[in-house]
Amino acid sequence: MQGVLESRGANAASGLTERQGAVLEQALRLLVDGGEKALTTAGIARAANCSKESLYKWFGDRDGLLSAMISYQASKVRTLDVSAGALDAEGLRRHLVAFAKDLLDVLAGDVSLALNRLAIGQASREGSKLGHMLQERGRRQIGRRAGALLEAGRKAALLAFDDAEEAYGALYGLVVSDWHLRMLLGEEPGEMKKGFSRRAERAIDAFLTLYGKKG
Amino acid sequence: MQGVLESRGANAASGLTERQGAVLEQALRLLVDGGEKALTTAGIARAANCSKESLYKWFGDRDGLLSAMISYQASKVRTLDVSAGALDAEGLRRHLVAFAKDLLDVLAGDVSLALNRLAIGQASREGSKLGHMLQERGRRQIGRRAGALLEAGRKAALLAFDDAEEAYGALYGLVVSDWHLRMLLGEEPGEMKKGFSRRAERAIDAFLTLYGKKG
DNA sequence: GCTCCTAAGTACCGTACGGTACGGTTCGCA
DNA sequence: TGCGAACCGTACCGTACGGTACTTAGGAGC
Numbered sequence: 001m002q003g004v005l006e007s008r009g010a011n012a013a014s015g016l017t018e019r020q021g022a023v024l025e026q027a028l029r030l031l032v033d034g035g036e037k038a039l040t041t042a043g044i045a046r047a048a049n050c051s052k053e054s055l056y057k058w059f060g061d062r063d064g065l066l067s068a069m070i071s072y073q074a075s076k077v078r079t080l081d082v083s084a085g086a087l088d089a090e091g092l093r094r095h096l097v098a099f100a101k102d103l104l105d106v107l108a109g110d111v112s113l114a115l116n117r118l119a120i121g122q123a124s125r126e127g128s129k130l131g132h133m134l135q136e137r138g139r140r141q142i143g144r145r146a147g148a149l150l151e152a153g154r155k156a157a158l159l160a161f162d163d164a165e166e167a168y169g170a171l172y173g174l175v176v177s178d179w180h181l182r183m184l185l186g187e188e189p190g191e192m193k194k195g196f197s198r199r200a201e202r203a204i205d206a207f208l209t210l211y212g213k214k215g
Numbered sequence: 216m217q218g219v220l221e222s223r224g225a226n227a228a229s230g231l232t233e234r235q236g237a238v239l240e241q242a243l244r245l246l247v248d249g250g251e252k253a254l255t256t257a258g259i260a261r262a263a264n265c266s267k268e269s270l271y272k273w274f275g276d277r278d279g280l281l282s283a284m285i286s287y288q289a290s291k292v293r294t295l296d297v298s299a300g301a302l303d304a305e306g307l308r309r310h311l312v313a314f315a316k317d318l319l320d321v322l323a324g325d326v327s328l329a330l331n332r333l334a335i336g337q338a339s340r341e342g343s344k345l346g347h348m349l350q351e352r353g354r355r356q357i358g359r360r361a362g363a364l365l366e367a368g369r370k371a372a373l374l375a376f377d378d379a380e381e382a383y384g385a386l387y388g389l390v391v392s393d394w395h396l397r398m399l400l401g402e403e404p405g406e407m408k409k410g411f412s413r414r415a416e417r418a419i420d421a422f423l424t425l426y427g428k429k430g
Numbered sequence: 431g432c433t434c435c436t437a438a439g440t441a442c443c444g445t446a447c448g449g450t451a452c453g454g455t456t457c458g459c460a
Numbered sequence: 461t462g463c464g465a466a467c468c469g470t471a472c473c474g475t476a477c478g479g480t481a482c483t484t485a486g487g488a489g490c
Contacts, residue, residue, distance in 0.1 A: 019437095042478090053439095056479070116396075117338060120400060123250075124401075166417070184335045185334055185346030209425055257447075268449095268450080276448080434490105437485090437486095438483100440481105445477090447475090447476085452470090455469105457464105458465085460464105
């Protein structure tokens, strides 16, 4: 069930074999379960049934492993950019609410929280690129979908804004507020998740009041 | 210059002697300069010219020291709650802009970022109360000022909202958006700080559009 | 069958940290 | 002057981690 057989079929555009992907999967699981402190090379090797020597051969050192974990997770989460053809006011609102709810769900996810905590913990170190990686991947992915949605709204004369970045910033802020930080600080996301749906709708209401053309 | 002499005059309501406060000051400096990794008991003792034995006598263990650091810093930052007597629309706007700018400045501060990173890094650990402490102190302090301001605005018939918490959430989100997270992830705050003033005004404009009574 | 390569498993090394113990010094106090 | 408390500086201990080296197993190619 293991060995060179799995080595074929590297993960798309990541240069990783399936075996290495499985190792990263176990590493992510360890990180989610026990935090960075539990993420030791020996622990990963034990959990993934591989040797430490292989870890160092594949990923160089511990930092390389952490980077690979972020890249791997980012490559898994593919944002579906729904390009709705004809867009009316109600359709735009529905799309925005769906986006807001997805955003909250993503930010509240175990792996997302764990990786953000990891990157933030490493951020003090000068040479650490983890924070930059996470920011780039996350914001690019989620920002692209939001940008497309906002642009479609403007094209359909349903939204009015000069600076798309500013409009996106307002949208993000209204949806997320300080919830992300609170979850990163350890507040139980279980309680919060129940209010996500209502929260998303309220936020979109406010956003449309600000940027809707007929609001 | 040291010894029992300084033991008199414990810090107000914190139960700390001046010597212990000075030690915590050095610990905070170490944390700001080098991150959590640099925050070793030996390093603190060396930087503060005290012995490790004293550290353990005063603070119990490392976690107690971290908690004391947060409490100490929180006790230093006293929010000035300005209760403006007569409030007109322009005065309310000025107060809100000032609040927004102060909020951004506080969140971008070295010590704030370092402590938030520390608490977030510890958040995975179950028994860690650091995140809760930071959230409680920070949000209470800053939320009280905002709450008073919003309530004053409503009393003067300048603001309209049902749920003060929701209005505060919108205010916070519009002002901060994802800037706090970006700074926590390591983005250079130097570049961002220059735009704080304009950012605060734009955010308050939006907030008043949402909750202003004549907006 | 022989060799080469990959990788698992384990043992090992250097280091660094949290926490403790001990000697020496200062200062208040009687 | 002697006693005791607080405290500094340092040495010490156990442990845990990152990283390396070695041994062994098993499939691939000739």
